[in-house]
Amino acid sequence: MPSMRKIMLSSQDTAIIPNEWYNVVPDLPRQLPPPVDRDENKSSIQLLNQILPKAILKQEFTFQKYTRIPEEVQEIYAQIGRPTPLFRAHGLEKALDYHGKILVKYEGATITGSHKINTAIPQAFYARDEGSSGVVTETGAGQWGTATTVAASLAGITSKVFMVRVSFNQKPLRKQIMELYGGEIVPSPSPETEFGRRVLSQNPDHPGTLGIAISEAVEYALEHGLKYMLGSVFNSVLTHQSVIGLESEKQLEILGETPDVLIGCVGGGSNFGGFVFPLMKKFKDARIYASTASEVPKFSKGEYKYDYVDTAKILPSIKMYTLGSDYVPEKIYAGGLRYHGAAPSISMLVNSGRINSSDMPEDKVIDALKVFARSQGIVAAPESGHAIATAIEYARENREQKETILVNVSGHGLLDMSIFQR
Amino acid sequence: MALKNFKPDHLGEFADILESKGISTYALSYYSRIGSEGLDFVKSLREDGFSGIIVPDLLTDNPEKSDRLIPEIEKIFRFIPFFNPATPDGVIHSVSSMTSSWIYYGLQPSTGIDMPYDLEEVSSRILGLVHGREVNFGFGIRTIEQVKEILGLGSSGVAIGSLLVQYLKNGDLNSFRKFQGSVKEVYLNAE
Numbered sequence: 001m002p003s004m005r006k007i008m009l010s011s012q013d014t015a016i017i018p019n020e021w022y023n024v025v026p027d028l029p030r031q032l033p034p035p036v037d038r039d040e041n042k043s044s045i046q047l048l049n050q051i052l053p054k055a056i057l058k059q060e061f062t063f064q065k066y067t068r069i070p071e072e073v074q075e076i077y078a079q080i081g082r083p084t085p086l087f088r089a090h091g092l093e094k095a096l097d098y099h100g101k102i103l104v105k106y107e108g109a110t111i112t113g114s115h116k117i118n119t120a121i122p123q124a125f126y127a128r129d130e131g132s133s134g135v136v137t138e139t140g141a142g143q144w145g146t147a148t149t150v151a152a153s154l155a156g157i158t159s160k161v162f163m164v165r166v167s168f169n170q171k172p173l174r175k176q177i178m179e180l181y182g183g184e185i186v187p188s189p190s191p192e193t194e195f196g197r198r199v200l201s202q203n204p205d206h207p208g209t210l211g212i213a214i215s216e217a218v219e220y221a222l223e224h225g226l227k228y229m230l231g232s233v234f235n236s237v238l239t240h241q242s243v244i245g246l247e248s249e250k251q252l253e254i255l256g257e258t259p260d261v262l263i264g265c266v267g268g269g270s271n272f273g274g275f276v277f278p279l280m281k282k283f284k285d286a287r288i289y290a291s292t293a294s295e296v297p298k299f300s301k302g303e304y305k306y307d308y309v310d311t312a313k314i315l316p317s318i319k320m321y322t323l324g325s326d327y328v329p330e331k332i333y334a335g336g337l338r339y340h341g342a343a344p345s346i347s348m349l350v351n352s353g354r355i356n357s358s359d360m361p362e363d364k365v366i367d368a369l370k371v372f373a374r375s376q377g378i379v380a381a382p383e384s385g386h387a388i389a390t391a392i393e394y395a396r397e398n399r400e401q402k403e404t405i406l407v408n409v410s411g412h413g414l415l416d417m418s419i420f421q422r
Numbered sequence: 423m424a425l426k427n428f429k430p431d432h433l434g435e436f437a438d439i440l441e442s443k444g445i446s447t448y449a450l451s452y453y454s455r456i457g458s459e460g461l462d463f464v465k466s467l468r469e470d471g472f473s474g475i476i477v478p479d480l481l482t483d484n485p486e487k488s489d490r491l492i493p494e495i496e497k498i499f500r501f502i503p504f505f506n507p508a509t510p511d512g513v514i515h516s517v518s519s520m521t522s523s524w525i526y527y528g529l530q531p532s533t534g535i536d537m538p539y540d541l542e543e544v545s546s547r548i549l550g551l552v553h554g555r556e557v558n559f560g561f562g563i564r565t566i567e568q569v570k571e572i573l574g575l576g577s578s579g580v581a582i583g584s585l586l587v588q589y590l591k592n593g594d595l596n597s598f599r600k601f602q603g604s605v606k607e608v609y610l611n612a613e
């Protein structure tokens with residue numbers, strides 16, 4: 001038996017929190033195709049100037065590999081539970097009779113229960129610093145919305161969240177917690193925006209998608225002079241999320257471990273990019289798996305091409321793997337994975353073969369969540385369940401390889417229990 | 423007006439005239455033209471008197487073609503690397519080493535993107551990566567103050583597009599000449 005110290009790292013050691021974020025763009029093997037306007041008469045790129053804080057825009061397009069994390073944000077990172085634990089999942093190893101090691105980085109240990117708070121905090125603080133009275137965003141599963149409402153109230157500004165209707169109905173507690181934090185929550189498509197009204201007029205029972213909710217939030221921010229918060233997909237968000245990978249790097253060093261395999265789940269790609277990119281730089285030979293929902297098979301069935309970020313085509317087009325910005329995914333519980341595309345940097349590396357993809361259907365995900373809960377005691381988020389399912393499949397297929405698998409568990413699922421009610 | 427009457431063939435004539443006066447001209451072409459006409463297109467530009475070519479979408483849209491194409495072009499005339507803030511360090515190193523000309527550096531990641539940037543940071547990045555090579559800056563330069571600042575930071579020159587095109591579109595040749603004159607003055611003072 002290894003000693004206790006070798007199993008679990010104390011979350012209290014704030015020295016592990018990085019003081020700079022890492023941006024992968026200057027380290028990519030190729031140049032990222034820039035965002036473009038596909039409609040000559042529109043400048044969706046200029047629009048970013050209106051709805052995003054200047055600091056975010058700068059980070060979005062910077063060539064700097066490292067950006068200093070503002071002191072205030074570093075302090076709040078410590079308050080919200082950073083560094084999050086990285087531990088060896090002995091229980092899971094045993095349950096699978098796996099001969100190697102399974103390590104887990106657990107973002108569910110933050111106060112909002114997922115990685116989303118890592119970028120919500122700086123975005124809300126930059127918005128406040130630039131004089132904005134409030135922020136607007138969309139949310140799928142509710143994790144991003146929750147993080148936004150907390151960050152806005154810590155920054156002392158208002159928040160409004162367009163929540164995809166199917167999740168709004170599946171997860172009433174999510175609405176309550178966001179309201180508790182002071183946010184205003186609207187199911188999307190909603191009658192509050194022109195785009196929402198248009199979608200509702202075609203289908204009053206539309207379940208909503210992240211693409212539609214993004215369109216509504218952007219439109220609302222523009223109309224009301226508020227700042228829009230980016231939940232995922234954009235480089236700047238992946239940069240903020242690099243705290244996950246940077247902390248993991250230090251924690252692995254303390255544990256004396258070298259990962260052979262890195263696994264994370266991909267919705268827009270923020271937890272995955274934030275986790276994998278800093279580690280990929282150090283562990284050049286690690287095999288990498290991006291786990292997506294079989295019901296939203298962006299990498300295996302999508303195309304690598306320019307497509308819109310949102311359904312209303314308000315935001316720019318970016319080159320990514322996409323199922324089409326009009327794609328309406330099945331109503332799976334992992335609302336955070338119901339997105340048609342994925343971050344350009346991740347898409348590029350999937351296209352080049354550096355990152356492998358793995359599709360997991362909901363029933364396998366539910367099984368994986370059960371195995372994980374019973375062996376480790378953690379109820380993981382349905383999105384994270386995809387990463388766990390991929391890790392379990394890998395461990396089962398390579399039982400005797402003695403490899404070290406590191407999986408990022410992006411959130412807890414304590415507010416997503418309805419997934420088990422069937 | 424000026425734009426409407428313009429034909430690509432005129433470019434060749436101008437390049438020829440300018441070359442005879444000892445002024446180098448560089449063509450800017452998107453990859454599709456080279457993709458469809460091949461190196462014959464590049465050779466015809468050389469015959470027209472151009473000294474080199476800039477292909478702004480080569481590294482982003484057709485990166486897999488660049489390793490083979492750049493050395494081929496370099497056998498005919500100069501290939502001018504076009505980099506911007508989104509170009510990874512590794513790409514800047516490898517493409518610079520395949521070429522010998524000056525370098526064109528876009529201050530913005532793309533046309534139409536007017537992003538906040540720190541000029542000093544931007545120029546020290548690229549000058550640091552390609553030490554010793556001549557670097558000219560472009561994209562989003564709108565004022566003579568910017569030109570002064572850029573030259574002061576060690577750039578060899580500036581490329582001004584949209585601003586001058588706007589003067590032409592408005593038929594405002596006076597402002598065009600005036601701006602051109604001030605740029606020249608800044609250069610002379612800088613020397």
Ligand SMILES: Cc1ncc(COP(=O)(O)O)c(C=O)c1O
Nearest residue numbers: 143232267268269270271336411
């Ligand atoms: C817990 C959790 N994991 C993953 C995701 C997917 O998003 P991303 O790919 O940006 O990390 C979400 C999104 O809502 C989420 O809530």
